[in-house]
Amino acid sequence: MEATTPDLVENENVWGGGNKPLNASYGKMMMWFFIVSDALTFSGFLVAYGFSRFKNIDSWPIADEVFYHFPFLHGIDAPMYYVALMTFILIFSSVTMVLAVDAGHHMNKKKVAVYMLLTIVGGAIFVGSQAWEWKNFIQGEYGALETRGGQILQFVSADSGKRVALESFAADIPGDRIQQTSDSGIWFSSESSLPNYSVAEIQAGFLADPNLRIKTEMIDAQTGHKIVLDRAASEVKITEAMHVVEGANLIHNEYGNRLFADFFFFITGFHGFHVLSGVVINVIIFFNVLLGTYERRGHYEMVEKVGLYWHFVDLVWVFVFTFFYLV
Amino acid sequence: MAHKLSIFRGLLTFKSNQQKIWGVLIFLSIVTAIEVALGIIKPAILLTPIFGMKGLNWIFIILTLVKAYYIAWDFMHLRDEKRSLTSSIVLPLLILIPYLIFILLVEADYIYNVMLDGFVSWNF
Structure with a gap:
């Protein structure tokens, strides 16, 4: 009689505690909670951008006429190339992150560390690129x-x-x-x-x-x-x-509608802040990997969780890229 | 953890999870390259409006959603998660975001027309 009781309890009470109905740990669930709410925040920003753009549909600045700089190519009109490069850098750092997670599943400490380091480097290059983009935007060229x-x-x-x-x-x-x-x-x-x-x-x-x-x-x-x-x-x-x-600030800009610069600063700035905090979190995890914290814990789920955040940052950039530079 | 190693509905199956990651990277790079090429060339045939927006912009948005799908499904490994977890993440976003887009863009279009046909001049 007693031997069958635990089975019964488990079947009747999937959500009663003691097991994982969604097959995800508490930490992973909370990361997904955060990602879903953050996704809604970013959608709010991007849709607000769409609102202002549709409201001024016949006078909104054309992206190619605003973003045409490329490092070391002065005075050459190169729209799209720089931001395409930034996109590739971020996607690539996403890939090294998945590889780190995968190495974590195989408990391969050295590989996790190497891939985490590559991810951090990629993220740092991206933040630097964004700073350069901001510099050009703020300085302006023609007036x-x-x-x-x-x-x-x-x-x-x-x-x-x-x-x-x-x-x-x-x-x-x-x-x-x-x-x-x-x-x-x-x-x-x-x-x-x-x-x-x-x-x-x-x-x-x-x-x-x-x-x-x-x-x-x-x-x-x-x-x-x-x-x-x-x-x-x-x-x-x-x-x-x-x-x-x-040039441009939050009140005036030489590119066109005042709201254009406001949204540019706000949305790419908020995204850049996410990348920056992602890099900081990745650095912390990287040192924990080196110290062997997860080796002793017996699993690398922490790497997986920051990985989720890092991919989310990449995911948001895909949309920012489309709505600021392509459409 | 068990990985599902097929993408494109089983059209392409990889031997290991690592290979799948590189495969998805190549796919995402190709999609981005197409977007950039279209953004630079801007073929005249795609500039005609379809459903109130340029055909080219529809292509960009669809390709973006394709990229988003593969980032979420393979990089964030939603493909390997339980169906109930996937749904509880994706469904709220799929319901709320299109709704927000719909109400705000319709409203913006209305304001545009008020400013265009109204008696007040906005360009003084």
């Missing part, structure tokens, strides 16, 4: 004007159709405003750093060079390109300018 309504006016050459930098045509008008600092300003208030040129300098320089045209934010529905005004319309449009914008 633009902004109207009272927040529209960005960029400058192109009528001959080549290429963007023209502000510094190449801005007039030099002496007697510029100096930056207000808190020790010399009225009411001891300070202000953010001033752009290199005043609106009047850009306007004078523009009128002096008949080869310049204004490129607006609006997209031509037929060709998919931004609309470039003719000379007469450009000369009217430039009088509406209010600010000079160089």
